[in-house]
Amino acid sequence: MTHTIAVLGAGAWGTALAKALSDKGHQVHLWSWQKPHADAIQRDRTNQDFLPGFELAPTLRATSDLPDALGGADMVLTAVPTHVLREVLGKAAPHLPESAPILSVSKGIEISTLKVVSGIFEDCVPKETLDRVAYLGGPSFAKEVAAGMPTAVVVACTSHDVACRWQEALATDRLRVYTTDDVIGIELGGALKNVIAIAAGVSDGLGFGHNSRAALITRGLAEMTRLATKMGAHPLTLAGLGGMGDLVLTCTGDLSRNRTVGLELGKGRKLDDILAGMTQVAEGVRTTKAAYALAQREGCEMPITDAMYRILYEGQSPLEATVELMTRRKRAERD
Numbered sequence: 001m002t003h004t005i006a007v008l009g010a011g012a013w014g015t016a017l018a019k020a021l022s023d024k025g026h027q028v029h030l031w032s033w034q035k036p037h038a039d040a041i042q043r044d045r046t047n048q049d050f051l052p053g054f055e056l057a058p059t060l061r062a063t064s065d066l067p068d069a070l071g072g073a074d075m076v077l078t079a080v081p082t083h084v085l086r087e088v089l090g091k092a093a094p095h096l097p098e099s100a101p102i103l104s105v106s107k108g109i110e111i112s113t114l115k116v117v118s119g120i121f122e123d124c125v126p127k128e129t130l131d132r133v134a135y136l137g138g139p140s141f142a143k144e145v146a147a148g149m150p151t152a153v154v155v156a157c158t159s160h161d162v163a164c165r166w167q168e169a170l171a172t173d174r175l176r177v178y179t180t181d182d183v184i185g186i187e188l189g190g191a192l193k194n195v196i197a198i199a200a201g202v203s204d205g206l207g208f209g210h211n212s213r214a215a216l217i218t219r220g221l222a223e224m225t226r227l228a229t230k231m232g233a234h235p236l237t238l239a240g241l242g243g244m245g246d247l248v249l250t251c252t253g254d255l256s257r258n259r260t261v262g263l264e265l266g267k268g269r270k271l272d273d274i275l276a277g278m279t280q281v282a283e284g285v286r287t288t289k290a291a292y293a294l295a296q297r298e299g300c301e302m303p304i305t306d307a308m309y310r311i312l313y314e315g316q317s318p319l320e321a322t323v324e325l326m327t328r329r330k331r332a333e334r335d
């Protein structure tokens with residue numbers, strides 16, 4: 001069965017998913033907030049700014065008019081950076097098609113409220129819409145999905161029916177889609193791994209080796225799991241695609257924007273300079289601030305996140321942060 005799907009957000013991930021959906025036969029309306037960008041996609045049949053090199057199907061229609069993008073859609077996918085989601089949902093809410101399943105693919109935590117994406121949805125859409133909203137997680141670089149490389153993701157939703165509808169809409173022989181009801185687990189896994197990915201990049205940028213990176217991945221997963229389970233997640237979710245899977249991908253894969261930020265920091269560049277040279281979002285930079293505050297609120301020890309906070313927001317040198325991390329109080333592994 002094919003659908004008309006509005007994809008709100010024409011960055012790398014929104015475009016890769018829009019491409020996957022339209023290649024599968026769905027009618028896709030891809031919304032960019034900037035008219036020249038939408039016009040260029042519509043004219044060139046590619047997204048030169050965020051996902052160059054991939055041809056988009058003739059059935060995909062790009063627009064910068066939000067009501068037009070949502071008009072006639074029976075499914076809606078949101079793919080904008082977390083810090084603009086509230087603004088985009090505010091504008092989209094009056095035009096959301098009744099009873100359409102919604103899928104958010106953002107991975108972050110809002111700094112001003114410490115809310116994950118489901119919390120932002122709670123504030124922005126009518127209550128009766130909420131059980132139609134699903135959340136996507138898992139190791140999935142946009143470029144590899146666009147290139148048709150086998151990828152496995154997870155759709156989390158409180159409604160099994162909605163999760164299955166997205167599973168059905170997205171799945172192909174190159175995109176395997178699992179379902180889960182653990183929304184908070186998938187959301188926190190996807191957001192917190194970005195912080196650890198920056199740390200792994202810092203480690204590599206400092207010239208450290210595989211031992212250091214493996215330690216960061218493993219102890220990163222431990223602190224991600226500590227916070228997520230405290231907030232209601234199932235521990236096995238964090239060991240799955242949306243936790244461990246995405247963590248390994250972004251801590252080791254050179255396509256990761258978060259890991260790239262870390263690499264440059266480790267080499268001694270300043271955060272502002274690094275960000276000024278980037279056109280794409282590295283969610284982990286903002287998420288570090290939010291996760292640091294969230295850990296304090298929840299009384300949860302997150303030493304790698306704390307170290308990243310000191311590097312990103314207090315100007316501590318990566319080397320000094322490393323020494324502090326390595327010499328913190330001695331403890332048992334499973335504490």
Ligand SMILES: NC(=O)C1=CN([C@@H]2O[C@H](COP(=O)(O)OP(=O)(O)OC[C@H]3O[C@@H](n4cnc5c(N)ncnc54)[C@H](O)[C@@H]3O)[C@@H](O)[C@H]2O)C=CC1
Binds near residue numbers: 082088105106279
């Ligand atoms: N790129 C990837 O491989 C993956 C990304 N994600 C997540 O998806 C979300 C989106 O990421 P990407 O598409 O990669 O980001 P991106 O940096 O490639 O694109 C961001 C898009 O948001 C738009 N934008 C900026 N300000 C806006 C505003 N005020 N209103 C509306 N749109 C605005 C930009 O013009 C751009 O089209 C993030 O939360 C990211 O963590 C999740 C999985 C994979």
Ligand SMILES: O=C(CO)COP(=O)(O)O
Binds near residue numbers: 138257
């Ligand atoms: O979340 C991602 C892949 O699953 C993308 O990671 P980056 O945002 O670090 O590129």
